[in-house]
Amino acid sequence: MDEILEIKPERIENDFKILETFTDPEAPWTRRAFSLQNKEARKWLADQFRAAGLDVYNDAASNLIGRRGGDGDQVFMMGSHSDTVIEGGRFDGIVGVLGALEIARCLQDSDIELSLPLEIVDFTCEEPTVPISPVGSRIIAGDITQKDLEGVITPFGETIHKAIDDLGGDSSNISKAKRALGQIAGYLELHIEQGAVLEKEELAAGIVTAIAGPCRGTVQFIGQPEHAGATPMPDRKDALVAAAELVIAIEKIVTTTGMSEENVGTVGWMNVSPNMINVVPGQVDMSVEVRSTDLESLVLVRKSLEEEVEKISEKRKIESKLTWDHLEDPVPLPLFMQDVVKSAFTDLSIPIKYLPSRASHDAARIAPITPAGMVFIRCLEGKSHCPEEWTSMDDIVLGIRLLGQSLLRLNENFLKNKKG
Amino acid sequence: MDEILEIKPERIENDFKILETFTDPEAPWTRRAFSLQNKEARKWLADQFRAAGLDVYNDAASNLIGRRGGDGDQVFMMGSHSDTVIEGGRFDGIVGVLGALEIARCLQDSDIELSLPLEIVDFTCEEPTVPISPVGSRIIAGDITQKDLEGVITPFGETIHKAIDDLGGDSSNISKAKRALGQIAGYLELHIEQGAVLEKEELAAGIVTAIAGPCRGTVQFIGQPEHAGATPMPDRKDALVAAAELVIAIEKIVTTTGMSEENVGTVGWMNVSPNMINVVPGQVDMSVEVRSTDLESLVLVRKSLEEEVEKISEKRKIESKLTWDHLEDPVPLPLFMQDVVKSAFTDLSIPIKYLPSRASHDAARIAPITPAGMVFIRCLEGKSHCPEEWTSMDDIVLGIRLLGQSLLRLNENFLKNKKG
Numbered sequence: 012m013d014e015i016l017e018i019k020p021e022r023i024e025n026d027f028k029i030l031e032t033f034t035d036p037e038a039p040w041t042r043r044a045f046s047l048q049n050k051e052a053r054k055w056l057a058d059q060f061r062a063a064g065l066d067v068y069n070d071a072a073s074n075l076i077g078r079r080g081g082d083g084d085q086v087f088m089m090g091s092h093s094d095t096v097i098e099g100g101r102f103d104g105i106v107g108v109l110g111a112l113e114i115a116r117c118l119q120d121s122d123i124e125l126s127l128p129l130e131i132v133d134f135t136c137e138e139p140t141v142p143i144s145p146v147g148s149r150i151i152a153g154d155i156t157q158k159d160l161e162g163v164i165t166p167f168g169e170t171i172h173k174a175i176d177d178l179g180g181d182s183s184n185i186s187k188a189k190r191a192l193g194q195i196a197g198y199l200e201l202h203i204e205q206g207a208v209l210e211k212e213e214l215a216a217g218i219v220t221a222i223a224g225p226c227r228g229t230v231q232f233i234g235q236p237e238h239a240g241a242t243p244m245p246d247r248k249d250a251l252v253a254a255a256e257l258v259i260a261i262e263k264i265v266t267t268t269g270m271s272e273e274n275v276g277t278v279g280w281m282n283v284s285p286n287m288i289n290v291v292p293g294q295v296d297m298s299v300e301v302r303s304t305d306l307e308s309l310v311l312v313r314k315s316l317e318e319e320v321e322k323i324s325e326k327r328k329i330e331s332k333l334t335w336d337h338l339e340d341p342v343p344l345p346l347f348m349q350d351v352v353k354s355a356f357t358d359l360s361i362p363i364k365y366l367p368s369r370a371s372h373d374a375a376r377i378a379p380i381t382p383a384g385m386v387f388i389r390c391l392e393g394k395s396h397c398p399e400e401w402t403s404m405d406d407i408v409l410g411i412r413l414l415g416q417s418l419l420r421l422n423e424n425f426l427k428n429k430k431g
Numbered sequence: 432m433d434e435i436l437e438i439k440p441e442r443i444e445n446d447f448k449i450l451e452t453f454t455d456p457e458a459p460w461t462r463r464a465f466s467l468q469n470k471e472a473r474k475w476l477a478d479q480f481r482a483a484g485l486d487v488y489n490d491a492a493s494n495l496i497g498r499r500g501g502d503g504d505q506v507f508m509m510g511s512h513s514d515t516v517i518e519g520g521r522f523d524g525i526v527g528v529l530g531a532l533e534i535a536r537c538l539q540d541s542d543i544e545l546s547l548p549l550e551i552v553d554f555t556c557e558e559p560t561v562p563i564s565p566v567g568s569r570i571i572a573g574d575i576t577q578k579d580l581e582g583v584i585t586p587f588g589e590t591i592h593k594a595i596d597d598l599g600g601d602s603s604n605i606s607k608a609k610r611a612l613g614q615i616a617g618y619l620e621l622h623i624e625q626g627a628v629l630e631k632e633e634l635a636a637g638i639v640t641a642i643a644g645p646c647r648g649t650v651q652f653i654g655q656p657e658h659a660g661a662t663p664m665p666d667r668k669d670a671l672v673a674a675a676e677l678v679i680a681i682e683k684i685v686t687t688t689g690m691s692e693e694n695v696g697t698v699g700w701m702n703v704s705p706n707m708i709n710v711v712p713g714q715v716d717m718s719v720e721v722r723s724t725d726l727e728s729l730v731l732v733r734k735s736l737e738e739e740v741e742k743i744s745e746k747r748k749i750e751s752k753l754t755w756d757h758l759e760d761p762v763p764l765p766l767f768m769q770d771v772v773k774s775a776f777t778d779l780s781i782p783i784k785y786l787p788s789r790a791s792h793d794a795a796r797i798a799p800i801t802p803a804g805m806v807f808i809r810c811l812e813g814k815s816h817c818p819e820e821w822t823s824m825d826d827i828v829l830g831i832r833l834l835g836q837s838l839l840r841l842n843e844n845f846l847k848n849k850k851g
Contacts, residue, residue, distance in 0.1 A: 206661030225660060227708060238815050239697035240645060240722050240789035241626030244686050251698055252682055258675035266664050277659035278671055279708045281701065288647060288699045288718040298708040302660050369660035395658050 016117040016415040039398040044094040044136030045174040063115040072150035072188035073180025080128035088198045090132030099397045110201040110411040148376035153189040195381035197421045200374040201414040207393030217364040219385035221304035222375040224339030233330040236293025251292035260319040269308025276301040304367040342375040348384035355416035436537040436835040459818040464514040464556030465594040483535040492570035492608035493600025500548035508618045510552030519817045530621040530831040545842045568796035573609040615801035617841045620794045621834040627813030637784040639805035641724035642795040644759030653750040656713030671712035680739040689728025696721040724787040762795040768804035775836035
């Protein structure tokens, strides 16, 4: 299929420049969900959606939605999020929102009608600004219900109810934002990789196969704080040696269990107590995080990790506690959606590269109710969630072309299935 | 040899009660060197020394010295320190000072003359209140000279010169406090074990064989901070995994190198950066401490540790830096001084138990210029340098009896050698 959308790089570049002005003057590139900057950006985005000929509305979850193509419950959907973490992310989420906007403009420019209405979405609060995030995409999928909102307070000291209402939502009726299975005929999202796989292979873009589920926990080892000089080695209950064994074990477990190339495991945070040079550490608290794009591998990894904590604890006669704080299954993206995206790559003569997403996205949250597909573009040195996050305008433009072509291929696929 | 000194438990108990009043009302059992409480305690101690019939003076290093038995350069010496760390140590050092005082009183009570004058000493600033500590015992041994005092400031904001002078010293002439080799015919110190070896074997007291030298360093591993989800395992430069390997390696090195039962090794302090659950740690700074009572083992342990840092660094392609901040050789106590102390144990029908000291003491600092012997008494659960530090009055009294008997045995030994 030929490329018929005429993506205009200068429009996109201009969008980025303006959207970047809605950031916290105190912290670089910061636009947290529910912040003043988030509200201002939303107003500007709504104006751009309108200028692209879209009907603009906020659903009950305060997702900002621009719609093209008349009535009907069933739609195609594209989107991502414009909110960021603190100090970062000029491209994370944003390329997906501005990309969808550019495609809506191109559809308008060329007066192209799809076989279903199209909705482009800036999802509310994808980043972990509140504990229940991502908020908008989870509400659409029915994964957050009314009672999950109870007691949730934003970092700005408001209830999430007030924060959602202030963004144009209807927090007392959030189930209205829920879409039924089949109502979204297909969902597409463009995103930066947030890793360095594409960059290392000198590729600008790739097709996402699956989205890893992060499983996060906390491990506590409680030994005995003692004089580091006066306590013979066999008499020690050194919590840090136990913790070190677990750090090493996690690396070994993820690299040897199941489909090991799909797994990652990290101890990112560790607190040693009393943390004094001449005292045997009496307590260590540490995070454990394991992710995999393969469910069976993830289950095995988690089981091995739990056994390892027990084993270390028994061997060293040290108390231990492992608490899983957050468990998420990996989300495989449907093969036919991967095929839809692949066709777009082929149409544009872009080398085919499949890769998993180890970071999570709105696509993962909406996937339970709709077939989702994702296009990744490379980013500099895999850096993300930091002021240094960077993607070139050339790669962004290519990503948007692939997203647009994927939409047309999705439309074609839908028509074919309807007829067939 | 019979026990001829009549140790009076009620006097000792009373000393402890009064000395404990000279502590910081803000922090339990705290009497830091050069503090107001240190000065007040010194005044009271000087009065007690005088009441025991001693001639009292401060040497140039402001060590508080009580002398019995007339003129002459050569002396027997007993002592320890009455200063503490923050929040701790009701017995650490103090049993040695009050023990020496009680023995001086007993010598006066029974009108016993030794073959040399006896000096009992409350050494100035044994605890790490200033970087050059222990101050008093190192000056006596000539290990701190005038120029080492330059630029040293106490936690109370004074120069160490002023602090020493305020305690009765002569900071511009500290070499006057130095004793020549042979001037101290023998040194004895009673101390709590600060470990749990005696308690575990249900023994009240032991004979110290050697004092371990602490070697302290800092290791820095610099890897690459990256997204914990998006960075495949083979692409990581995880500084915490490197640090964990070193923690495990240190345990292995000290327990398998040289006279391994003499070694200890500890990572007590660790700082992980950026220390976030979803970021691969980019940098770890950590302390390393190794001690041994055996010099050869200590040398081998240090060498292995240095090699291990290199090995981990190369294997993981992570930058590393090991800096030794403090190196101290182990101090073996002379066999004839161990024998002197052993005779005292035999005289009092106390089971013979030899053990090393893995904490350092004034005895270690004065050992280069005099034969030193030490008696250890047990302390509760090995706890020290904390408000929970505890030793029973029964064990203290026994310790003082052993110290006194050791002094008489030292005197006997000195006479024998003089004749022989």
